[in-house]
Amino acid sequence: MSVLEIGIWSFPALLVLIFLRIPIGLSMLVAGVLGSYLVTDSWLPILSKMKNETYSTFSSYSLSIVPLFLLMGQFATLGGMSQALFNSAEKWVGHKRGGVAMAAIGACAGFGSICGSSLATAATMSQVALPELRRHGYSGQLATGTLAAGGTLGILIPPSFVLVIYAILTEQNIAKLFVVAFIPGLLAALGYMIAISIYVRLFPETAGSRERAPYSERFRSLIEVWPVVVIFLAVVGGIYSGWFTPTEGAAVGAAGTGLLALINGGLTWKTLVSCLLSTASATAMIFFIVFGASIYNGFLALSQVPVELANWVVELGLNPWAVLVLILLVYLVLGCVMDSLSMILLTIPIFFPIVSALDYGLGAEEFALWFGIIVLIVVEVGLITPPVGMNLFVINSMAKETPLSATFRGVVPFILSDLIRTAILVMFPSITLVLLRMLY
Secondary structure, X not given: OOHHHHHHHHHHHHHHHHHOOOOHHHHHHHHHHHHHHHHHXXXXXXXXXXXXXXXXXXXXXXXXXXXXXXXXXXHHHXXXXXXXXXXXXXXXXXXXXXXXXXXHHHHHHHHHOOOOOHHHHHHHHHHHHHHHHHHOOOOHHHHHHHHHHHHOHHHHOOOOHHHHHHHHHHOOOHHHHHXXXXXXXXXXXXXXXXXXXXXXXXXXXXXXXXXXXXXXXXXXXXXXXXXXXXXXXXXXXXXXXXXXXXXXXXXXXXXXXXXXXXXXXXXXXXXXXXXXXXXXXXXXXXXXXXXXXXXXXXXXXXXXXXXXXXXXXXXXXXXXXXXXXXXXXXXXXXXXXXOHHHHHHHHHHXXXXXXXOOOOOOOHHHHHHHHHHHHHHHHHHHOOOOOOOHHHHHHHHHOOOOOHHHHHHHOHHHHHHHHHHHHHHHHOHHHHHHHHHHHO
């Protein structure tokens, strides 16, 4: 078997390990180590690479942004920001048909802007919004579907640690990647609200009603969310203005949310220890996946699979847009069995060289940023795609009276919204890039 064949066969072998319920990070590590041994016929290069890779990967300054964003999300929950966001959104739109569900989407978007994690956004907002959705007569199907979809806004609306990982893999500017993610993130929230509006008109029995809040309460609720606005502007505005780097911005955000949680009484010695342990656990999981992917991608580079695949696709003479659509379809399939971070780490080193060799009418940097957002949107769809969408299980575990099958049905309108939005952004790249071109 040739070196190239070993590299190609490693991918189905990796999927078998994943299907056997072996953790994705360990699966990639095993595939990378065994593949490298088959190629080199020696353990010494592998052991040397693992030693060097461990240091070079985890000493990365850019990667330190991940635990800081995770800690910021933990502090934001303790500071009561999720409750304030939902209360404010509910007072402004809750009286409309499907308004409480729309408020949940708006609150998820706001919380995602200071959290950066899809699962954390989904879990946190469910604790706040799910009781209100039940109280106002929303069906379990619509309520769980709404919250599962809303959680995906955590990885699209900046700051997002998945965007950071993509930026590191493709050597792109993190601040610019945050800029191009902003409009697609807002379009995602708007698309979900439109999906809810259409759904409750087709099935009016799935949504109850809520009394209209007076304007005095509405404006008073805006005062309660000012910390979210201040922290978002401090982090994102500080990065774009050049006051500090993305990593320093994450540190400022973590410190600001921690101070707010302390003032509000949510941060005590006990909850601080719990936050630090949760952040450490999540960071360890993410970093192990990053390490496993690094070893596996090193093996793929050794086998020349990405280069040969790129050359093969170019020689086929396929339309570049057809190649892009095929890649996005692969992401939709993988999303049914893998989480977002694993997909990014596993596929970007393979797919990015392929699409970079094709002509999409964009400059190299603009294309890399645009492609990253398109991929992230499709990966986001995977989080709510049955049968293994991670957000579906997180939400359903918190709404035990709702059958999992109902949650699957409830998320269908949001998946359709995602597919329509993806098609629009693929056909019109300038929508994604307009802010980048204005600011840079």
